[in-house]
Amino acid sequence: MYFFKRNIFLFILGYSSILGAALPSNISQLVETSAPAVVNITSRKEVKMQNSLRGFDEFERFFGIPRGRSFPQPQEPRTREAVAYGSGFIFEDGYLLTNFHVIDEAEEITVSLNDRREFSAEVVGVDPLSDLAVLKIKGKNLPRVSIGNSETLKVGDWVVAIGSPFSFDFSVTAGIVSAKGRSIQNQNIGNYVPFIQTDVAINPGNSGGPLFDLKGRVVGINSQIYSRSGGYQGLAFAIPIDVAMEVAEQIIEDGSVSRGYLGVRVGEVDNDLAEALSMDKPYGALITDVEKGESGDEAGLQAGDVIIEFNGKEIKFGSDLPHVVGRIQPETKANAKVIREGKSINLKFVLGELPADERTFIPAKAEISSDPLGLKIEDISDENSRPTDPEKGVLVLRVNNGSPAYGKIARGDIITEVISQGKRYKIDDSQGFEELIEQFSEGDKLAIVGQRNNNRFFVAVTVD
Template sequence: MPTIKRAFLTLSLFAVVAVAQAAKLPDFTALVERSSPAVVNIEATRTAEAALRRGQNIPEEDIPELFRRFFGQPGMPVQPRDRTSTGSGFIISADGEVLTNHHVVDGADQVIVRLPDRREFEAKVVGSDPLSDVALLKIQARGLPTLPIGDSSKLKAGQWVVAIGSPFGYLDNTVTAGIVSATGRRSLDQSQQYVPFIQTDVAINRGNSGGPLLNTDGEVVGINSQIFSNTGGFMGVSFAIPIDVAMNAARQIRESGRVRRGQLGVQIQDVTRDFARSLGLERSAGALVADVVPGSPADKAGIRRQDVILEFNGQEILRSSDLPPLVGATAPGTRVKLRLLRDGKERTLDVVLGELSAPESTAGAGGPPASASGGLLGLVVEDLTAEQRQELGLKADEGVLVSQVTGLAARRAGLQPGDVILMVGRTAVGSAAAFAKATEGVKAGDAVMLLVRRDGQTSFIAVTPRGDG
């Protein structure tokens, strides 16, 4: 009898706990009913005729299999096809302004917006910004339902959020919910480094792009933009553009047709443990300056390679990815304060930001005459020719080419043949002989910082030889 009573009490306790937990879970029905009328489906068509007028090549997938098999190359005289993609969006003004993703409407000749009440409108693309992946559309209508705009800067990990959209292009007004996993995430797409993405575990699939991410008050806090997936489907990691970033882009597009961003003119990277030790830092925080663009605001302000930027206008920089969104969100011409560390001492510099423009690519390097070994570093380097330096945009006495990577530490650090080494520590190297001299005192266990140019990008790489190859 006592055993039965204990079992009954245990079951009763479980039931009470289950009821209590269920009572704490949010009910999104009212939020969804209120928000859904303002969420739209978007169909973007890229017509073949318009593509041909623009001189664009016909995508290989548009060429019939017969031509691919027997003629081998695209560009055969075949009839091109129209291409249609779908996405989501939401209405932000009663007179027909709609927000969505840039990639949903990019290159489209015709954009159709479908409302939940089955009305359809042909939309005008007011403007589109690829760096933030935001597009502003306009449809000719009045008295439309709208979504209230929230404050994405107040989002915290663990908060509930809801997504509404059209996954796969036809499942209109699908609702999914989850939590904020993290904020300030760096995109896997380097072109979108100016967006501090919101990471969630909300189920997002193809077609959800451009739809709203809502907080529990029904306010838009983000635009669903990307998923991280090995299969093409949802895997628990989704990314949304903060609504603060999106609305700033929309405002500029509305006012001037384009988005202007501040530019500092540096290439930066994270401060690793080895870098921190080499630079005498107490912790691995800040943005390490790997290169400074000549003539840029950073150059004019006196920022140097190996400076570590700790604050931008009073906002702490913990990771290098924290800096670009802050710079990009600041208007060109603004005077800002940078707190940085140089030679173990903190200093403050005033910088007047320039305006961001499209980056230029830099050519790679070829084969040079003289060579030298880097001792314990396990590197063999060669002199660069004048032609190679000109292609790389280097000065006449700047850089050596890595021809062989023989050491285990160098391989583990990611160095590879074809890299161009510009500095060893704080010493610039412009010849194989100079490189050999700069590395002759390296001992096992030393953390050596190398400034490396690869594929037009300059960054520091730390190598710590162990004396065992």
């Protein structure tokens, strides 16, 4: 028994020695050098509180109850202050980087430094697609971080995060890089960000804070966690600093962000598809649709093609293609290696520009787009219609997230009529629909009439 316990003790002692040797020894020095340029961000905004008597008028009308003194009167909507906390870092002459979701719709932003100085920050620009925001503060002797290179970061490398989880300011956690090039989707974020996955402990409040390598250089921006509890569960995701700096430079110089665009939809190649396409193994980005008149179409790309290399970058998965294309500027010449009918061919492209508005980034351009409602539409034709479809109207190809039509009109709907203030407008084609919608003003109520799955539908939307 003594022998067993002694061996267990020696094993634990030996394991602890190995683990201790593996842990980096310069983290305290890294923190001392880098922490001064890390900031705590507090953003405030006014939000409307729901009226507890909402719907009371509808209740009275439905049951025919006359309003009297005995009934409570609906109150004016009240507001309250909503406060969000996050992190960030100074990277250049008072310019800061943080996550867009930390300061989204903020009316007041306060930046606190490690030396207890506080500043009011202005928003230079935002990029919701990459979840990034650039802020500016005015102060003397402002510290700044050292910028690293996320391309050279390897899986297994040690990384350190500094931030303010749950408002515990300037907390430090460490871990390793678990994976690179992750594509995750969360509120329209992810198509154009090849996230770094780490096991660094990240929690609410760490958002926007820097991820350092062991040389004290920023290699990522902590952005999201995968969690069923709302707290850290071993999976954290950071925006590569190379991507973040490209976005920041465009925001500072131009006030907006431009991305390359092919005008294609992509999917993954599985084993069965690889065999059907005469490929040795499943890899690459499968082209499932090509939009007419866009870069992919002009280059001769076809549905069924598989892109395995783009501008010298290997494309292993379908999600890799947007990551690569989005980092190339519009109007740039590019080339791709494509598998078509079991043979490798080369195609040359001149990239278009990813269409985007202030808040919603759309994966494909519309031939005619009704921006006030957030719809992508096209004319009904022999190619896109069924025998039971109406002869006139417009086909809905996409509804933008968060738009007035979102949740009311669906992809595949056919719009045949618009009603406003009792007046009916027949819809013959997309041009007529676009011209009609442009005549209305913000706040106007419209009834949209059409056909969905061979049934007629009526929905109300408000022009934005």
